[in-house]
Amino acid sequence: MAGHPEQPDQQPGGGFSTPVGSRRTFFHWVTLAAAGLVGVGLSIPLLSTLMSPAFQRRQRAWVDVGAVDDLPAGHPKQLDHVTTVRDGWLETTSHKAVWAVKQPQGDIRVFSPICTHLGCGYRWDDSENKFLCPCHGSSYDVNGQVLGGPAPRPLDTLPSKVEGGRLLVMYKDFKSGLPTSVEL
Amino acid sequence: MSSRLYNWLDARLNLKPVQRTLLDEPIPGGASWIYVFGSVTLFLFVLQAATGMFLALYYAPTPDHAYDSVRFIETDIFLGWVVRGLHHWGASAMVVAIGLHMLQTFLYGAYKAPREVMWMVGVCLFLIVMTFAFTGYLLPWDQTAYWATQIGINMVGTVPLIGDIASRVLRGGEILGALTLSRFFAIHVLFLPAILLTGIAVHLFVLRRVGPAGPWTDDRASLGAETFAPRQVYMDAVVIAGVFLVVAALALSIPLPLTDKANPSDTSFVPVPEWYFLFYYELLKYVHGPLEPLATWVLPLCVILVMLFWPFIDRNPVRNPIRRPVALGSGLLFLLVVFGLLGISIRNLYAVPRADPAVARGKAVYAQLGCVGCHRIHGEGGAVAPDLSTVGDTRPDREWHLKHFRDPQSVSPGSFMPKFPLTDQQLNDLTSYMLSLKRAT
Numbered sequence: 001m002a003g004h005p006e007q008p009d010q011q012p013g014g015g016f017s018t019p020v021g022s023r024r025t026f027f028h029w030v031t032l033a034a035a036g037l038v039g040v041g042l043s044i045p046l047l048s049t050l051m052s053p054a055f056q057r058r059q060r061a062w063v064d065v066g067a068v069d070d071l072p073a074g075h076p077k078q079l080d081h082v083t084t085v086r087d088g089w090l091e092t093t094s095h096k097a098v099w100a101v102k103q104p105q106g107d108i109r110v111f112s113p114i115c116t117h118l119g120c121g122y123r124w125d126d127s128e129n130k131f132l133c134p135c136h137g138s139s140y141d142v143n144g145q146v147l148g149g150p151a152p153r154p155l156d157t158l159p160s161k162v163e164g165g166r167l168l169v170m171y172k173d174f175k176s177g178l179p180t181s182v183e184l
Numbered sequence: 185m186s187s188r189l190y191n192w193l194d195a196r197l198n199l200k201p202v203q204r205t206l207l208d209e210p211i212p213g214g215a216s217w218i219y220v221f222g223s224v225t226l227f228l229f230v231l232q233a234a235t236g237m238f239l240a241l242y243y244a245p246t247p248d249h250a251y252d253s254v255r256f257i258e259t260d261i262f263l264g265w266v267v268r269g270l271h272h273w274g275a276s277a278m279v280v281a282i283g284l285h286m287l288q289t290f291l292y293g294a295y296k297a298p299r300e301v302m303w304m305v306g307v308c309l310f311l312i313v314m315t316f317a318f319t320g321y322l323l324p325w326d327q328t329a330y331w332a333t334q335i336g337i338n339m340v341g342t343v344p345l346i347g348d349i350a351s352r353v354l355r356g357g358e359i360l361g362a363l364t365l366s367r368f369f370a371i372h373v374l375f376l377p378a379i380l381l382t383g384i385a386v387h388l389f390v391l392r393r394v395g396p397a398g399p400w401t402d403d404r405a406s407l408g409a410e411t412f413a414p415r416q417v418y419m420d421a422v423v424i425a426g427v428f429l430v431v432a433a434l435a436l437s438i439p440l441p442l443t444d445k446a447n448p449s450d451t452s453f454v455p456v457p458e459w460y461f462l463f464y465y466e467l468l469k470y471v472h473g474p475l476e477p478l479a480t481w482v483l484p485l486c487v488i489l490v491m492l493f494w495p496f497i498d499r500n501p502v503r504n505p506i507r508r509p510v511a512l513g514s515g516l517l518f519l520l521v522v523f524g525l526l527g528i529s530i531r532n533l534y535a536v537p538r539a540d541p542a543v544a545r546g547k548a549v550y551a552q553l554g555c556v557g558c559h560r561i562h563g564e565g566g567a568v569a570p571d572l573s574t575v576g577d578t579r580p581d582r583e584w585h586l587k588h589f590r591d592p593q594s595v596s597p598g599s600f601m602p603k604f605p606l607t608d609q610q611l612n613d614l615t616s617y618m619l620s621l622k623r624a625t
Contacts, residue, residue: 018413027417030418030421031414034421034425038227041428042270044263045270046238048261049241049257049262049264050238055262088256089253
């Protein structure tokens with residue numbers, strides 16, 4: 001526009017005027033600062049929304065899996081573990097089955113139904129009196145200790161408690177293939 | 185570091201000529217703060233694209249999940265409400281920026297030869313942006329979204345010959361539902377961005393072929409020219425940062441609550457469109473009966489055609505606004521009509537003063553007692569008892585209302601209004617609400 005208070009500095013050659021020297025540096029830095037402000041101001045909410053779910057832990061709840069008296073002492077029993085889980089904006093019902101073993105003294109241990117080797121589902125074999133994994137042949141005794149096969153650690157134990165004669169279990173997932181139990 | 189990388193790339197890719205083309209474009213008469221609106225609009229498009237992509241991480245375009253997924257963004261995702269706020273206010277800011285950009289072009293006569301094509305592409309871009317606004321409005325699938333879209337599509341249906349088929353294509357069938365939502369989503373996030381990007385490319389290509397218009401002086405030979413960088417870039421960047429701060433402040437300070445989830449059977453819901461469609465919403469209130477098609481499509485079509493072909497309607501070659509009284513007068517008249525209607529609409533919407541908390545409490549009592557079953561206020565409610573829309577004007581006496589609520593028949597013999605057991609507080613609040621119902625002044 002005509003009539004600017006400051007006329008741009010001339011630069012020889014090229015035919016057009018363009019600011020030079022310290023004025024040019026000033027424009028350069030203000031432009032960078034404005035771009036930085038917008039960039040940072042926008043990145044914070046955008047990256048937060050992207051990463052937010054990665055930092056949210058699932059809500060875990062105690063689930064009633066049955067009466068304690070229904071468990072035979074010293075003999076594993078598979079129990080249904082049904083719970084409502086929130087999956088994003090969805091609410092779905094999750095069906096899992098956990099293995100519960102009542103010790104002769106009355107203590108109850110509950111095992112995750114996932115083999116610690118590579119994550120297959122195992123079963124109790126009555127004839128051999130041990131847990132057998134059909135995938136790679138890992139086997140565990142009634143206390144979850146490894147008897148054979150490639151399993152790197154004993155069966156994972158799930159938190160459990162008894163309230164009013166009912167067995168409550170909190171379901172968790174563990175990383176497979178590691179020598180120690182690491183929760184997901 | 186960055187200059188070494190640049191030199192390394194330049195040695196291989198020969199970047200210097202590209203840099204000269206992009207940054208050393210001559211601006212006749214030099215850089216100016218008045219030229220920033222095009223860049224601001226482009227920035228806001230980038231802002232909309234970026235925030236939209238991140239919203240799409242969570243949004244589910246089906247009637248079953250759309251509402252819940254938007255609520256999930258609002259409440260469960262860290263800063264998700266900020267991103268949604270930026271997208272919402274960014275859309276408004278974009279309409280404002282385009283308005284100012286067009287106003288500047290109009291005032292400076294920059295649409296005149298040889299820049300007619302740039303103006304026409306610009307008008308198309310403006311229409312695409314309004315289509316963005318229309319399709320985006322449905323996506324949250326709340327009551328406002330559903331009913332506003334219902335009205336918008338029904339208006340398309342009033343166009344003769346093609347209206348019926350056009351509205352069915354828009355809805356994806358007879359009713360507004362799953363197919364409408366999924367196609368609005370696809371149009372909003374896939375079709376329109378592709379079309380808009382192409383349009384922007386053409387708009388900028390034409391700009392670089394004909395060059396910026398510069399000031400309106402007739403003596404163009406005497407004008408010097410300044411390169412685009414660094415001063416115009418600096419001005420654009422400063423205003424862009426300012427606009428971003430305003431949009432961010434709005435997003436952070438004004439929450440955008442969803443209304444209830446869309447309910448196709450609840451026909452009592454009265455939707456209000458976004459502010460940039462309000463002037464049109466107001467216009468439709470004044471046109472009824474056989475004249476209705478005039479407002480629903482004849483007038484909009486005429487306005488769009490006049491805007492599009494404006495460079496060929498205004499054949500006066502002079503660019504100085506002072507010597508273009510007819511063009512300037514018609515532009516001014518158009519703006520007066522649009523902003524007049526917008527003003528009236530906003531005043532009507534905010535007719536109930538919100539300053540007195542007793543009024544809000546009274547309004548709640550009114551809703552709680554089901555007064556709406558018999559009485560009507562601004563078109564909402566039953567019609568068996570008096571319309572209360574302007575009862576504050578017709579019955580300005582506070583004592584009358586207090587007596588009337590205690591015993592309706594004592595001041596209005598023969599009235600069938602029941603005596604409600606009201607506490608003194610409720611009585612006073614309800615009366616305050618009645619007195620607040622006045623004609624807009």
